[in-house]
Amino acid sequence: MASLATSIDLGATAGSRKRRFIERNSLPALLLFLPPALILFTLFVVLPMVDAATFSFFDWNGYGPITDFVGFENYADVLTHRNFGTAVRNSLIVVVVSLVVQLPLAMWCAIALAERGVHINVLRTLFFLPFMLAEVAAGLIWNFVYDGNYGLLPAIGDAIGVDMPFVLGDKFWVIPAIMLVITWKYFGFHMMIFIAGLQSIPSEVIEAARLDGVKRWQIVRHIKIPMIRSAIVISVFFAITGALQLFDLIIPLSNGGPSHSSHTIVTFLYQFGILRMKLGFGGAISVILFIACVIVALAYRRILFKVEQN
Amino acid sequence: MATSSRKRQPVTTPIQWLTLLVVALFVIVPFYTTALGGFKEIGELRVNPFGLPASWDPIRFVEIMGGPRYFASLWNSLLIAGGTVLLSTLVASMTAFALAHIKFFGSKFILGYLMLGLLFPSATGILPLFIKMRDLGMLDSHWGIIVVQVAFSVSFSVLLFHNFFKELPKELIDAARMDNCGYIKIFWYITLPLSLPIIATVGVFNFVGSWNSFLLPLIVLNSEDKYTWPLGIMQFKGQFGSDWPRILAFLTLSIMPAIAFFLLAQRYIISGLTGGAVKG
Numbered sequence: 001m002a003s004l005a006t007s008i009d010l011g012a013t014a015g016s017r018k019r020r021f022i023e024r025n026s027l028p029a030l031l032l033f034l035p036p037a038l039i040l041f042t043l044f045v046v047l048p049m050v051d052a053a054t055f056s057f058f059d060w061n062g063y064g065p066i067t068d069f070v071g072f073e074n075y076a077d078v079l080t081h082r083n084f085g086t087a088v089r090n091s092l093i094v095v096v097v098s099l100v101v102q103l104p105l106a107m108w109c110a111i112a113l114a115e116r117g118v119h120i121n122v123l124r125t126l127f128f129l130p131f132m133l134a135e136v137a138a139g140l141i142w143n144f145v146y147d148g149n150y151g152l153l154p155a156i157g158d159a160i161g162v163d164m165p166f167v168l169g170d171k172f173w174v175i176p177a178i179m180l181v182i183t184w185k186y187f188g189f190h191m192m193i194f195i196a197g198l199q200s201i202p203s204e205v206i207e208a209a210r211l212d213g214v215k216r217w218q219i220v221r222h223i224k225i226p227m228i229r230s231a232i233v234i235s236v237f238f239a240i241t242g243a244l245q246l247f248d249l250i251i252p253l254s255n256g257g258p259s260h261s262s263h264t265i266v267t268f269l270y271q272f273g274i275l276r277m278k279l280g281f282g283g284a285i286s287v288i289l290f291i292a293c294v295i296v297a298l299a300y301r302r303i304l305f306k307v308e309q310n
Numbered sequence: 311m312a313t314s315s316r317k318r319q320p321v322t323t324p325i326q327w328l329t330l331l332v333v334a335l336f337v338i339v340p341f342y343t344t345a346l347g348g349f350k351e352i353g354e355l356r357v358n359p360f361g362l363p364a365s366w367d368p369i370r371f372v373e374i375m376g377g378p379r380y381f382a383s384l385w386n387s388l389l390i391a392g393g394t395v396l397l398s399t400l401v402a403s404m405t406a407f408a409l410a411h412i413k414f415f416g417s418k419f420i421l422g423y424l425m426l427g428l429l430f431p432s433a434t435g436i437l438p439l440f441i442k443m444r445d446l447g448m449l450d451s452h453w454g455i456i457v458v459q460v461a462f463s464v465s466f467s468v469l470l471f472h473n474f475f476k477e478l479p480k481e482l483i484d485a486a487r488m489d490n491c492g493y494i495k496i497f498w499y500i501t502l503p504l505s506l507p508i509i510a511t512v513g514v515f516n517f518v519g520s521w522n523s524f525l526l527p528l529i530v531l532n533s534e535d536k537y538t539w540p541l542g543i544m545q546f547k548g549q550f551g552s553d554w555p556r557i558l559a560f561l562t563l564s565i566m567p568a569i570a571f572f573l574l575a576q577r578y579i580i581s582g583l584t585g586g587a588v589k590g
Contacts, residue, residue, distance in 0.1 A: 156359070
């Protein structure tokens with residue numbers, strides 16, 4: 001990242017020296033239009049990542065000079081932290097559940113709702129509504145639904161004669177409970193992406209298949225889904241990166257508890273790095289998370305490339 | 311079934327309708343119980359979870375709206391979201407214009423550099439960001455949040471603007487260039503007025519993102535009078551513990567503006583999502 005930032009500067013100065021590399025009379029516009037975004041982006045997005053990498057090799061509490069070089073000790077501390085494994089496991093569970101529950105549900109709804117009609121528009125809007133809701137509000141609503149004393153879940157339990165556990169206070173049930181909220185919150189987003197994909201399929205293709213007597217589900221399986229592969233790849237990408245940065249929803253639901261069993265990578269970073277101002281430790285988590293994101297992005301590019309070639 | 315009808319298959323099968331109905335219930339019930347819960351007594355919640363409340367006394371809603379917290383935190387959120395939208399629209403559209411219409415050495419490189427922001431979540435750098443904001447004196451201030459949110463939104467906003475500007479007829483700009491019109495004037499008098507749909511999309515998108523954001527204000531703000539509504543509501547929950555009717559009333563009042571806004575602006579949100587996602 002550091003080399004990127006410096007090569008930007010080199011590029012800019014080289015460009016202004018050699019006038020023939022720029023269009024005539026465009027220098028004032030470039031000097032006005034480019035710096036704001038570049039400066040803000042570099043200062044508040046790129047440099048913090050570079051700093052995180054630097055901090056990760058030091059023991060620092062955020063005050064005074066940074067002198068206490070500790071090598072890879074912070075990384076060792078993170079990797080052997082007894083709650084880090086749980087946080088990684090939970091983030092992976094979110095990825096898996098998103099892929100095997102959320103996306104199929106979104107696809108099922110999208111196929112039904114890619115048509116036209118008033119009732120269809122109402123349902124589409126309704127299903128998309130949770131996605132627009134702030135994570136904090138969604139988390140609190142579901143915190144009520146799950147509340148063991150006054151919530152909806154124990155009330156339903158009363159009605160069917162089952163004694164419901166305090167799901168958010170239960171080490172086992174807290175994860176499925178959070179997964180249900182995630183599905184509720186985000187399936188509408190994926191549905192919208194799929195609908196956009198489905199609507200871009202030329203209607204003649206579907207019509208032709210129908211005239212040839214191809215059954216409805218065969219059309220879905222052999223025409224519709226293959227033709228929106230790129231929308232699916234994008235959806236998968238968002239599901240994975242979203243799972244890796246899950247934070248806002250967890251805090252109002254379980255706050256990482258009970259006894260740190262429902263942390264995700266970012267709530268773990270918040271709990272053990274930010275709240276305790278352990279910058280080296282937090283930096284190491286950031287770097288690990290960053291590497292995970294880069295790996296996902298690279299894999300994604302490869303897959304997207306293959307999809308486009310087919 | 312009617313699948314073999316000659317002209318047109320029915321749009322949706324009964325099984326699909328049934329599942330859509332179940333999913334619709336799944337989506338609605340939490341909203342429904344939240345909205346009614348503000349009217350119920352605490353004991354009523356458990357024994358009468360789905361029915362209408364015994365009385366429609368709006369006492370809790372009135373109390374919250376008369377209290378110091380509700381309107382103040384909504385106003386803070388509105389200020390921050392408004393500032394973020396204005397600044398990010400300007401900054402991102404200028405950059406995207408330069409990258410889409412002005413030929414210069416390194417423009418592809420700069421676009422690629424800015425798109426790096428799409429690859430990793432902003433949360434990864436949050437701790438060093440906090441230190442940087444502290445060193446620059448940006449903590450506990452609304453403008454500090456605005457500036458950082460604009461920086462976070464640059465990548466996606468530039469992408470949307472860039473895609474849109476590329477589609478504009480090139481002849482317009484060439485003609486203006488022939489008349490010796492500078493790029494700054496072209497941007498302001500030709501491109502921007504033609505770009506209202508994408509401005510609305512990017513604006514709505516960044517507005518919602520800022521309105522809902524939690525982690526950044528949580529880390530930056532200290533004084534309660536500067537709290538945004540997500541911070542206010544978390545504090546309210548912390549204070550009233552399990553006085554659910556009161557919390558549900560506060561929740562209902564807090565999400566109503568957002569739902570109203572969403573119903574008005576969803577067209578732009580969806581075109582932003584699908585335009586950025588399906589194309590990009």
